Amino acid sequence: MMGTAVFYLVAVVGVVSAIAAVSHKNPVVNVLSLVVTLFCIAVSYALLGAEFLAAAQILVYAGAILVLFLFVVMLLGAPEEPPAGERRPFQRAAGLALAGITAAGGVAVLAGIRAAGPAGAAQGTADALGRLLTGPYLFAFEFISVLLLAAMVGALMLVKRKH
Amino acid sequence: MIAQYIPVVLAFAFAALVAVAMVGLTAFLGRGRLGRSRTRDTFESGMPLLDSSRKRVSVRFFVVAMVFIVFDVEVAFLFPWAVSARGLLAEGNSTVLLDGLVFLVLLAVGYAYLWREGAFDWSRRGNES
Amino acid sequence: MTVPISHFVTFAAVLFAIGAAGVLLRRSGISILLGIELMLNAANLALVAFGRQHGQLDAQVFVFFVMAVAAAEVAVGLALLVAIFRKQRSIDVDRLNVMRW
């Protein structure tokens, strides 16, 4: 029951901060709210038995990726959202409608799986994940390195000043 | 298995309590005399403030952070490998260490590229914004 | 644990919709990338929840890979934003309507 209480607390906090993350005007607040949301997702992972993933989520997402976001916000001098000038009203309505459809679709999918409860109790320990990574997913494991290498080269080329 | 998180929850509560107490206590005990405007000025070595301090900063910070997230993800992938390697080795899987070595070699290629491009040279010209 | 899996998935769906709304409605490039991150994370959460339902760990490995892909996406995406900001002095995506400059 402690897990239950924690989950609903985390869900509410996560949703509220997610709304702040996409709607607040100040980009620094956006990034920080997303940190809170990602933290809530990490707690959900822990509740789902994915303990390693929870730690990796904080280490990689909150500790690295969003730091990069924060650096970019400061790099650009914390730009405010430009005034909503040229954008036509129907674009805004269409955006909201699409988001609504997405949510409705998610809920519709949910109705199908409501019957089943928690079945397996496979624990996502680092050891178990390591065995999968070096076993069936070995190629993907090695290839991730190549993907990140490509991303690194690309990003460096983009920000480099040409002389 | 949820039980393993009880101390973590308690520690979070304790940390939050201490943090709030520290900032709250000083606000409570250190009241009064507020509002003398000069003391609340931004400190610029005694100079009056000339302009905003929210400047755009050098792109080199971005490069460092970008390189960091790439390597951080790679290191995160090494954790499960490192933890399971010992057990797998004992079970007779002799190539598991080689898997990690290949991963590290691929990482080293990226590292060598960054070195050549001068991403680690803070004072080299041409990197700054 | 007594929380049904469907509640985790509902949480994920709501987060996904919020992220989608952010991507569709905001005009600053940073906010759009943040929205994409939120959507990716919501998908990850759903994946972990479904993986739990089936008692399998493969979903968690997938999520781990998604994290790596997200890191790569963020590195390149933000580098693009920095490059665009240098040319245009703005990260308003509505003004990105020129093919070359």
Added chain:
Amino acid sequence: MWAEITVSAAKVAVIAGTVLTLVAVMEWVERRGAAFIQDRLGPNRVGPFGLFQPIVDAVKLLFKEDLTPANVSRGLYLLAPMISVSVALLTFIVIPFGAGKDVTVFGVPLGGVEVAPDLGVGVLFLLAIGSLGVYGIVLAGWSSNNKYSLLGGLRSSAQLISYELSMTLAVLGVLLATGSLRLDDVVARQGGQFWFGVVPQWNVVPQIVGCIVFVVAVFAETNRLPFDLAEAETELVAGYHVEYSSMKFAAFLMSEYMNMVTASALIVTLFFGGWTFPGMSRFSGWPLLALSLVAFGIKLAFFLWLFVWVRWSLPRFRYDQLMRLGWKGLLPLATLNLVWVGVAMAMGWIR
């Protein structure tokens, strides 16, 4: 259930209380140590040898005028020191400070002098939460709306993330040799056995390179001299906390010292056998617990003194030197250490 929670809460209170006391002691040691190294007396008015100086300092800081500068982003400005303190208070919960697996309190197993002994992710929790410490610094720098703060905060956060990689890679070497994320297992593997009958099987012997990398990296992570580029009084006045006063300033100071304690404890645990000591197999139960605490305390004291010693002996790096050392020096060394551990394991040199 409730008994476990009570024991856990008691452990949080006792261990955190000890660490906070150590922070006060370290403040005194730092000032007296500095005075000793510079051949002067140091604080000597309050109590014997000035021992009560930290208490006086704390009271003074508590009653200082609570200033919030005019141009700051108020919410973030208040949040930053809170993040720093919370992160510092959370990181040491996975460190085993002493034995006690076979001890029970009121019928509840104590599980060692460690707040969260059953946490599966072990040291990864410490690394993950520790990586959030960047936010405290970067937010302090940005929200203060001060050029010194902004530069200090950015510099410091870039420094933190640069050295975090080397630190993590050095930890990975130990984890690879141990095959577990839990620091309990790391300690258990190092205790009780000897090479050639005299050299304890501490990780520092096969992984001396990793140990050096780790020590240097945690010096940078704790923002201590020779890596205190964030403060750099001569160029940045005080870096990211220049706009902070009273207890908010003390929060940053305290988190620095707490991080120092955690870092020293981590060095001891990962590379120097943790709480193990020669001849410990003859003891069990409470005597073992007490002796293990003493052993840990002695090792911890040495590394804490090392922090003070180095601070007053070495000059500060220049920023480009710092980055060069981190990226071109420590990172390859840490990777080589990892490869070496792998090779040694494949050859059967490390069992």
